[in-house]
Amino acid sequence: MPETFVHKFDTPVFKGEVSVPLGLYIDGKWVDGADGTTIDVINPSNGKLITKIAEGTPKDLDNAVKVAQRAFDTVWGLHTPGNQRARLLNKLGDLMEQNAEILAALEALDNGKTFKWAMRADISHSIQCIRYYAGWADKIFGQVIETSEAKLTYTRHEPIGVVGQIIPWNFPLQMMAWKIGPALATGCTIILKPSEFTPLTALYMSKLIDEAGFPAGVFNLINGYGHTVGQAMADHMGIEKIAFTGSTLVGRKIMESAAKSNLKKVTLELGGKSPSIIMDDADLDEAIKWAAFGIYFNHGQCCCAGSRIFVHEKIYDEFLPRFTEHTKNLKVGDPFDPDCFQGPQISQQQYDRIMGYIDSGKSEGATVHYGGHRIGQEGYFISPTIFTDTKPNMKIVQEEIFGPVCVVIKFKDDDDIVAQANDSVYGLAAAVFSQNVTRALSTAHKLRAGTVWVNTANMLYPNVPFGGYKQSGIGRELGEYALANYTAVKAVQVNLHIKL
Numbered sequence: 159m160p161e162t163f164v165h166k167f168d169t170p171v172f173k174g175e176v177s178v179p180l181g182l183y184i185d186g187k188w189v190d191g192a193d194g195t196t197i198d199v200i201n202p203s204n205g206k207l208i209t210k211i212a213e214g215t216p217k218d219l220d221n222a223v224k225v226a227q228r229a230f231d232t233v234w235g236l237h238t239p240g241n242q243r244a245r246l247l248n249k250l251g252d253l254m255e256q257n258a259e260i261l262a263a264l265e266a267l268d269n270g271k272t273f274k275w276a277m278r279a280d281i282s283h284s285i286q287c288i289r290y291y292a293g294w295a296d297k298i299f300g301q302v303i304e305t306s307e308a309k310l311t312y313t314r315h316e317p318i319g320v321v322g323q324i325i326p327w328n329f330p331l332q333m334m335a336w337k338i339g340p341a342l343a344t345g346c347t348i349i350l351k352p353s354e355f356t357p358l359t360a361l362y363m364s365k366l367i368d369e370a371g372f373p374a375g376v377f378n379l380i381n382g383y384g385h386t387v388g389q390a391m392a393d394h395m396g397i398e399k400i401a402f403t404g405s406t407l408v409g410r411k412i413m414e415s416a417a418k419s420n421l422k423k424v425t426l427e428l429g430g431k432s433p434s435i436i437m438d439d440a441d442l443d444e445a446i447k448w449a450a451f452g453i454y455f456n457h458g459q460c461c462c463a464g465s466r467i468f469v470h471e472k473i474y475d476e477f478l479p480r481f482t483e484h485t486k487n488l489k490v491g492d493p494f495d496p497d498c499f500q501g502p503q504i505s506q507q508q509y510d511r512i513m514g515y516i517d518s519g520k521s522e523g524a525t526v527h528y529g530g531h532r533i534g535q536e537g538y539f540i541s542p543t544i545f546t547d548t549k550p551n552m553k554i555v556q557e558e559i560f561g562p563v564c565v566v567i568k569f570k571d572d573d574d575i576v577a578q579a580n581d582s583v584y585g586l587a588a589a590v591f592s593q594n595v596t597r598a599l600s601t602a603h604k605l606r607a608g609t610v611w612v613n614t615a616n617m618l619y620p621n622v623p624f625g626g627y628k629q630s631g632i633g634r635e636l637g638e639y640a641l642a643n644y645t646a647v648k649a650v651q652v653n654l655h656i657k658l
Contacts, residue, residue, distance in 0.1 A: 160190050163209040163358075169494035171273045172263045176362075181212045182381060183364040185225040186374030192217040197354050197381060202270035202502040203493060203537045211357050214380035216390035219349065222378040223396040226320040226347035229375030235317045235345040238373075240296030247292035247342055249370040254285045257366065261331055264358040266493040269330060270501040270538070271456055273494050283618065284335035287636070290620035291339035294641060298344055303649075310652040315645040317345030318423065319398040322391035324384070324412075325360070326404045327353035327504050328459040328560075333403050334360055338377065339620075340640040341401075349378045349397070351387050355504055384408060392416055399423040401643065403461075406558075406584075406629050413632075425633035425643045427461065427625060429558040430586030433579035434464035434615065435569075435601065437592035438472040444613065445591040446481050452589055452615030454488060454542050457500050458562035459508070461630075462587035464615055465559060467566045468575055474568045478546070481566070482528050485542045490533050502538040503561060509538035512561035519545050519554040519563075527566070550581060558584065572597065576604045585627030589615045608634070 160181025167174055181188040189212075196210035231237075254261065261284075262276035271280070300313030321341055325333040330352060341348050352360035360379060367377050380387050388408075392400055392415035400422055402412050409426040416422045434449045436442075452464030469477045493501040503509045516530045529543035543563040548555050555565055569575040579588060588607040592598040602610040608626040611617060618624060618636070625634035633643055 160188050160212050165208075165267070167263050169263075169273070171494055171496050172259050174260070174263075176260050176263065178264070178358055178361050179365065180209060180361065182214050182218055183361075183368075183377070183379040184218070184222045185378070186368060191215055191381070197383070199268055199355070199357060200505065201267065202504050205506065205536055205538070208268055208358075211354075211361070211381045214351075214382035214387050216386065218380055219387055219390045219394065222349045222380055223320055223394060225375040226349055226378055227396060229373055230317070230319055230347045233373040234347055234376045235319075238345065240298060243343060243345060244292045244295035246370055246372050247288055247295060247339070250366060251285050251289040251292065253366040253370055254281070254288065254363075257362070258285070261359055261362065264362055265331060265356075266501070268358045269327065269356045270493055270504060272498050272501050274496055274498075275456070280329060280332045283620070284331045287332075287335040287339050287620040291343040294340070294638070295343040298641065298645065300647070305651070306656070308654050308656045310654060312650055314648045314650065315344075315641075316648055318644055318646050319346060320396060321346045321348055321399040321401065321644065322394070322397040323348060323350045324388050324391065324400070324402045324404065325350065325352055327355040328456060328461070330356040331359040331363070334363060336403075336635050336640075337401050341644050342372075342376070344641055344644040346399075346644045347376050347378075349380060349391065351380050351382055351391060354381065354383055357381055389415065393419050395420045397422055399425075399644065401425045403427040405429055409631065423643070425635070426631040427635055428586075428629065428631040429584055430461045430463065430626065430630050431466060431556065431558050431582045431584045432462050432464045432587040432589070432607070433466045433468055433582075433605075434589040435575055435579060435591065436467065436469045436473065436477060437590070437594070437597065438470035439593050439597070440473075440591035441593060441613070442473065442477065442480070446477065446484050448589070448591065448613070448615045449481065450484050450488070453564040454485070454500060454562050455616050457503055459504060459560055460616065462609065462616065463560075464587075464589055465564050466555065466579070467564050468569045468578060469566060471568045471570055478527070478566060482544060485528055485544060488542055490539055490541065500542065500562060503540055504538070506538060508560065509540065512540055512559055512563060515554055515557070515559045515561070515563060516543060519548070519552065522549075522552045522554075524548045524552060524554060524565070529562075550578070556582065572601060576601060580604075580606045583629045586630035587611070587626075
């Protein structure tokens with residue numbers, strides 16, 4: 159039997175004892191991995207071991223796929239009406255709400271995001287997402303199509319079957335909700351692989367899914383590394399669809415494996431290098447706050463982070479010192495400190511990667527206007543960082559850093575900024591700040607991005623689709639659009655009185 163992690167929180171924002179199973183969750187049971195090996199889970203605030211989780215293997219995945227297929231064929235999918243799937247999803251939403259503080263504390267512990275923001279954003283949004291898709295579960299329908307009075311022709315939107323879902327470490331619970339919500343609503347069965355860096359909320363959620371009463375085998379969780387379990391999911395002939403959120407590099411590998419195996423359906427939510435455009439007629443007080451939120455939220459570890467801040471030349475000299483002062487006032491530190499906005503980066507690997515980009519910016523001639531250094535003596539804390547005097551071909555301008563690092567760039571006119579903003583291989587999101595609605599919307603419509611915010615940033619809702627253009631991914635998550643990822647359309651043609 160796998161071990162259980164018991165942790166007593168005694169913090170200014172949450173106190174209580176939490177118990178988390180550390181195994182794999184397959185067929186409604188907690189089990190050890192086939193090889194009996196484990197994975198270390200590290201606290202990014204101090205670099206110390208939190209616990210060890212059971213490591214899954216391709217053999218465990220094979221078992222989970224068989225279990226999920228059996229559940230799909232017998233107790234889920236078309237065998238469970240939509241209103242019953244809705245009832246279970248709503249029950250899960252209730253349980254998440256009852257355990258909201260526990261989920262937020264676990265996010266702060268192994269991810270490093272602040273408890274305050276986990277509660278305000280991640281947990282709240284995740285509960286809304288599960289309830290939103292509960293509302294869709296009994297509203298999956300096709301169409302009757304007129305062809306001839308001698309025929310009845312209609313479509314059915316049927317669950318696609320067994321799906322594999324791979325979630326990242328930056329928003330562990332939120333990305334899990336985005337994935338499992340539409341999959342369960344449509345009647346698919348799931349094998350989920352959480353990030354090995356941040357498995358605790360997914361493991362705790364598995365407890366809640368069990369408690370909600372989902373039939374055994376409908377939801378299964380396999381801990382593991384991307385190059386073993388993740389790769390095996392992309393290769394597996396029994397998985398009909400794979401959903402991945404993460405880097406563009408890994409997304410390419412998944413597409414390749416899907417093509418070489420069974421041509422499984424693929425949706426990818428990948429990287430970004432989002433522009434924030436500050437027009438000269440913007441409400442500068444609000445634009446400064448939103449631009450800072452756009453890049454520094456979640457420690458910059460956000461695929462839609464507004465890491466390229468373009469400021470009109472007429473207001474650049476006013477914007478930069480005020481934006482710098484706002485950045486200086488963002489408190490970095492203990493995720494359980496109620497006054498902290500930014501916690502640590504996720505890992506030593508990510509810390510080194512971000513610092514490598516900062517060094518690259520310096521070596522290529524950019525100016526570190528503010529920050530660029532480590533904070534504290536332990537953990538993976540990096541100061542919010544502002545670069546100026548950049549050139550378009552610099553790595554810090556073109557590549558996704560995934561940390562609290564931005565470049566502030568001057569622009570001249572509206573045509574100039576559209577060209578600069580679109581000069582990226584990515585197209586996930588963008589933000590435009592202007593008090594002129596015609597100017598703001600005209601610019602928004604010209605930007606090659608899946609989401610464009612106007613006078614705001616990083617605002618997501620369960621009923622609004624999210625996804626990217628270009629190398630930022632394939633398909634859309636959230637909203638009604640996500641349902642298509644998990645259904646297959648069948649056309650049925652009935653001959654009423656056509657004679658040969």
